[in-house]
Amino acid sequence: MSAKPTTAGRTTADARGDVVVLLIGMRVNHFWAVHQWIPVMLAMFRMLAELKKDPDRGLLSRVLLTASPRTYCVVQYWASAERLYAYASAPDAFHHQVWARVNRMERDGKVRGHVGIWHETYVVPEGRYEAVYGDMPPFGLAAAHGQVPLAERGRTGKDRFAWRAPAS
Incomplete structure (x- = not known):
């Protein structure tokens, strides 16, 4: 895997409109219960691979x-x-299969608390997010929406929060 080139100077994300962020993850409650938490971790990697193969999702x-x-955690x-x-x-998505399996295991009393799973979803309205990157390759919100020079969105955080995409 090759490293992404660094963008010199200060940049910000080129996001326009609402931003949707999903935080999803797992917590290993009992390290010795490898047979319980490894499948959860592998399922997450499989879902990410499925999503990478099909960007239209x-x-x-x-x-x-x-x-x-x-x-x-996966942001x-x-x-x-x-x-x-x-x-x-x-x-047809792998997530559907995994969630059905988790629900079956809970219903059948087979979940013993060895691994925790969680997620939080946020829809952040335009003008309510801000990002600054210094000498970074596209990362986080900038990797999702592109990267622009910081000055395009304002000198201060307050200016960048006030920025709105031009009407199309």
């Missing part, structure tokens, strides 16, 4: 994070909430 970018030795940027929900409920 709406995932624009993602960042993998380790919050602690037992908590892992995902989506084209819209509708496309995120369409993927989550699509019968």
Whole structure:
């Protein structure tokens, strides 16, 4: 995997309109229960691979994070909430199979608390997000929407929050 080239100077994300962010992850509650948490981790990687192969599903970018030795997170940027929900409920998507399996295991009492799963979804209106990158390749919101020189959106955070995309 080749490294993305660094963009010199200060930039910001070229996002326009609402931004959809999904935080999703897992927490290993019992490290010794590898047979419980490894399948969860592998399922997440498989879903990310499926989404990368089919950009029309709406995932624009993602960042993998380790919050602690037992908590892992994927920050995902989506084209819209509708496309995120369409993927989550699509019968042909791997997510549908995984969620059905989790629900069956809970119903049958087979989930023993060895691994936790969670997600939070945010739809952030235009003018309510701001991003600054210094000497960075496209990352986070900028990887999802593109990168522009900081000056295009204003000198201060207050200016950038006030920026609105021109009417089309």
